[in-house]
Amino acid sequence: MRQSVSSSDTILLIEDTPSLQMLYASALQRAGYAVEASGTAAEGVASFEKLRPDVVLLDLVLPDGTGLEVMQQMLARQPHTRVIVITANGSINRAVEMMRAGAHEFLVKPFDDQRLLAAVQNARRALRHRPPPAIRPEAAEPAIGARFIGASPAMKAVHDKIRSVARSMATVFITGESGTGKELCAEAVHQFSPRARGPFIALNCGAIPVDLLESEVFGHLRGSFTGAISDKQGAAAAADGGTLFLDEVCEMDLNLQTKLLRFLQTSTITPVGATRPRKVDVRIVCATNRNPLEEVRAGRFREDLYYRLHVVPIFMPPLRERGEDVIEIAEALVAEMAQEEGHAFTGLDQDVKALFRRLPWPGNVRQLINVLRNVVVLNDGPQVTRAMLPPDLLSDAGQEPAPPSAPEPVRPHGLEALAGRTLAQIERMVIEDSLRRHGDSVPKTARELDVSASTIYRKLEAWKRADAQAQGE
Amino acid sequence: MNIQVDGAIDREVLNRLLTVGDAALSKRLHDQIIADLKRLKDTLEPGSSACAIAAHEVKGLAATIGASRLAGMAETLQGCIENGKPDAALQARVNTEISAVLELLSAGKDFRARS
Numbered sequence: 103m104r105q106s107v108s109s110s111d112t113i114l115l116i117e118d119t120p121s122l123q124m125l126y127a128s129a130l131q132r133a134g135y136a137v138e139a140s141g142t143a144a145e146g147v148a149s150f151e152k153l154r155p156d157v158v159l160l161d162l163v164l165p166d167g168t169g170l171e172v173m174q175q176m177l178a179r180q181p182h183t184r185v186i187v188i189t190a191n192g193s194i195n196r197a198v199e200m201m202r203a204g205a206h207e208f209l210v211k212p213f214d215d216q217r218l219l220a221a222v223q224n225a226r227r228a229l230r231h232r233p234p235p236a237i238r239p240e241a242a243e244p245a246i247g248a249r250f251i252g253a254s255p256a257m258k259a260v261h262d263k264i265r266s267v268a269r270s271m272a273t274v275f276i277t278g279e280s281g282t283g284k285e286l287c288a289e290a291v292h293q294f295s296p297r298a299r300g301p302f303i304a305l306n307c308g309a310i311p312v313d314l315l316e317s318e319v320f321g322h323l324r325g326s327f328t329g330a331i332s333d334k335q336g337a338a339a340a341a342d343g344g345t346l347f348l349d350e351v352c353e354m355d356l357n358l359q360t361k362l363l364r365f366l367q368t369s370t371i372t373p374v375g376a377t378r379p380r381k382v383d384v385r386i387v388c389a390t391n392r393n394p395l396e397e398v399r400a401g402r403f404r405e406d407l408y409y410r411l412h413v414v415p416i417f418m419p420p421l422r423e424r425g426e427d428v429i430e431i432a433e434a435l436v437a438e439m440a441q442e443e444g445h446a447f448t449g450l451d452q453d454v455k456a457l458f459r460r461l462p463w464p465g466n467v468r469q470l471i472n473v474l475r476n477v478v479v480l481n482d483g484p485q486v487t488r489a490m491l492p493p494d495l496l497s498d499a500g501q502e503p504a505p506p507s508a509p510e511p512v513r514p515h516g517l518e519a520l521a522g523r524t525l526a527q528i529e530r531m532v533i534e535d536s537l538r539r540h541g542d543s544v545p546k547t548a549r550e551l552d553v554s555a556s557t558i559y560r561k562l563e564a565w566k567r568a569d570a571q572a573q574g575e
Numbered sequence: 576m577n578i579q580v581d582g583a584i585d586r587e588v589l590n591r592l593l594t595v596g597d598a599a600l601s602k603r604l605h606d607q608i609i610a611d612l613k614r615l616k617d618t619l620e621p622g623s624s625a626c627a628i629a630a631h632e633v634k635g636l637a638a639t640i641g642a643s644r645l646a647g648m649a650e651t652l653q654g655c656i657e658n659g660k661p662d663a664a665l666q667a668r669v670n671t672e673i674s675a676v677l678e679l680l681s682a683g684k685d686f687r688a689r690s
Contacts, residue, residue, distance in 0.1 A: 119636050121607040128596050128604075163631045190635030190650075212588075212639040215595065 112136040113222060114155040116146035116172065117188065118164050122211075126159065126188075129215040130222065143167035150176050155183070157225045159218075162189035162196070170203060177204045184225035188213075197413055201272040208272070208413065220369040227343075227383040228271060228296065250286060251434050252427030256419035260287065267414045268294030273366075275411050276389040278418030279556055281468030284389040285349060287418055291387050292345040300344025305337045308350030316358055320365070322374035338371045342382045351388040351411070352397045356404065363407045386411065420556070421463040421470065428458050428470065435471060436486060439478040447483040454486050461495070462545050464556040497542070533561060583675040588641025609680050611636055616673045619666060626666075627656040633669065637676070645672045 113130055117123040118141050127137045138153060140146040143164045150158065158176060162169035173185050184206040189196070197208045206228065207221050250257060267274055268291050276284045285304060292302045310318050321336030338346055348354075354362065365371055366386065370379035388411055390397075397403035421428055433449050440447035450458070463469055477490045488496070523531075533547065537558075540546035544562075548555040593601045615636070618629040630653035637646035648669050655662045 119611055119632050121604060121611045122636060122639060124600075124604055124607055125592065125639070128600055132596065161635075163628060165625075165628060190631055190638060190646075211635040214591075 109153040110156050112138050112153050112155050114146065114149055114153060114158045115139045116141075116143070116149075116158065116164065116169075117161045118142065119161075126218060129218055132215075133219050133222075135222065141165075143169075143172050146172055147175060150179070154180055156229050157222055158183055158185045159222075160185055160187055162187055162191065162200070170200065173200070173205060174203060182229065184228055186221050186225055197272075201270045201414055202266050204269065206271050217367055220367070223381070224271060224369060224383055250283065250290070251431045252424055253430070254419075254424040254427045256424055257427060260416060260418065263414070263416050264290045265294060267291060267416075269296065271385055273385070273411050273413045274387045274416060275394070275414065276387065276416045276418060277394065278389075278391065279420050279464075279466055280391045281466030282418035282420060283467055284391075284418055285347065287416060288345070288347040288349075288387040288389060292347075292385075295345065295385065297344050297385060301341050302345050302347065303337045303341040304347040304349060306349045308353035312355050312358075315354065316361065317374045319358070320361065320371045320373050323376050325375070334373075336371065336373060338365060338384055339373075339380070339382055341384045343384075345385045345387055348386065348388040350390060352390040352392045352394060352403055356402070359404045359407050363404060363410060366407075366410050421466045422461070426459075428461075428463070429455055431467060432458060432470060432474060432486075435474045436478060439475060440483065443478050445478055445482050447478060447481075448485060451485045451487050453488050454491070457488065457491075457496075462548075462555040464544075464559040530561070530565060533558060580675045580678055583642055583644060583672065584679050585641035585643065592640060605680070608636070608640060609677060612673055612677055612680070616670055616677075619670055619673075626661070627653055630656060630669070633673070640676075642672075642676045645669070645676055648672055 113135050115123060115126055115130070115137055117126060117139070120141065123139050123141060127139050130137045138149050138155070140149050143166045146160070146164075158173075160169045160173060164172070169187060169189070173187070176183050176185065185204070186207045186209060187197075187200045187205045188209045188211065190211045200208060206225050209217065209221055250261065264287065274288070274291050276287050278284055288304070289302060292298060305318060307315060317334060317336060319336050319338055321334050321339055324332050348362075368379070369383065370381050372379045394403060394408055394412065398405050398408050421431075429450065436447050436449060458470075465472070473492060473495055474486070476492060477486055481490045533551065536547045536550050537544070540550070544555050544558050548558050551558075593605055596604075612633075615629050615633050618625055619633070630649045633649040634646050634653060637643070637649060648665065652662065652665050652669050655665060
């Protein structure tokens with residue numbers, strides 16, 4: 103082993119298979135690192151005490167103990183240590199468990215030299231970003247609540263998860279319906295992380311045309327394509343030292359998914375038109391309102407990318423499953439908006455509270471914000487009453503009972519009636535039929551068809567758009 | 576049981592591993608991989624308490640050297656043992672597969688030709 107200037111720069115490698123130990127050590131040494139190698143947990147801990155290394159590569163399964171125990175011991179002695187866990191077991195549960203316990207990164211065998219070196223470089227860069235002990239993330243505990251109102255158990259679980267993942271480099275995958283606060287969650291992960299002073303760059307993959315997305319993410323050089331009139335720094339480079347938030351990540355086309363995967367594997371970017379890759383240090387947080395596994399099954403999302411991104415999942419609960427949060431959020435919003443608009447509102451009356459608890463809120467907090475903005479702008483207070491609410495909101499609550507003798511629509515008999523139609527057309531027929539039978543009540547229709555109300559709302563929206571488009575043509 | 580040697584190792588993966596350093600390193604690494612696999616083969620004898628850990632180790636090593644069939648079998652075996660259902664037949668197949676990989680490695684002088 104080479105002698106290094108400072109022992110803390112030496113990389114401690116704890117790996118029990120001698121050939122793999124040799125392989126990893128030689129890759130690190132060729133890249134100029136000093137390496138101390140151990141083959142057992144006991145030997146590894148002893149070397150740790152001697153060297154106090156900043157970066158440790160740790161195999162998860164050792165002959166005389168688990169990597170988890172070794173890591174906990176090391177982090178207790180020296181909390182800033184960056185532990186890169188290596189294992190042959192690619193289970194997501196295991197990865198989440200290790201990340202929660204404070205691992206910096208998780209490498210699954212087999213990995214190549216490039217991946218190994220990228221992980222070590224990331225870990226060393228993260229050391230430079232580490233905050234002084236006085237403002238360690240734990241000290242800032244109340245701040246999550248400041249942006250996220252709500253004390254329901256579902257939200258408490260979200261808060262806990264944000265706090266526990268923020269410290270690591272782990273990629274966070276946020277799922278949840280539209281309007282549930284996925285971007286707020288991503289910002290909180292950034293603010294609670296050691297990279298809080300670095301940039302937070304958000305990019306909505308669904309809002310950018312496919313052919314521009316690549317240069318938005320990775321940048322481009324002047325003249326690399328028509329319209330590229332100057333060099334452009336992409337989001338990945340802009341987020342160097344900070345967090346890159348990829349919203350609606352499932353909208354990304356397959357070609358770009360391949361490039362994103364490459365970026366995640368190597369931590370390098372190659373701007374459009376550039377020939378040489380460039381290193382960046384970015385933590386990725388991504389979000390989608392779709393079911394990512396379904397996208398994988400349908401072949402629209404790369405499976406390997408999914409597993410690389412889906413290290414720590416956070417599910418943002420829909421508003422209707424957050425109990426009393428809807429009232430707490432509504433009252434806070436009314437107070438804030440009333441002040442902005444100069445109207446004297448004091449809160450919601452009992453009737454409105456009861457109604458709000460019952461509503462399905464397909465658009466979640468965003469819908470609640472729009473409804474209340476509408477109320478506060480158009481009315482003067484002092485309390486929000488049912489009469490002030492937009493009429494379409496009331497019909498969501500299933501208030502009006504279905505007319506008892508609704509005209510029976512002509513219903514097709516037998517499957518022959520469906521012949522020649524697409525599955526999408528048949529789906530629409532079935533849903534519209536059910537809506538008719540339930541007096542256009544979306545919640546009742548949703549119950550009958552055993553789907554969420556928001557699914558039906560989404561479909562109604564899509565049909566409305568498609569019909570409008572068809573008429574316009 | 577016949578030892579099916581063909582396809583036990585992806586030569587491209589192994590070559591890449593063995594040609595990154597100088598010839599001396601390449602030889603040491605090659606010999607160490609053989610030594611590791613022999614040790615693991617002995618550890619995987621039925622009834623050994625260290626079987627699950629050994630299967631896990633086999634999986635990591637096999638995946639790294641391009642022996643993906645062996646890696647897959649070892650992973651399944653590890654799962655069986657951890658779930659309290661040791662599978663003697665599978666264990667025998669893992670042992671046979673290790674032999675196949677070892678045979679290829681021992682014969683594979685050409686692996687080092689490029690270094």
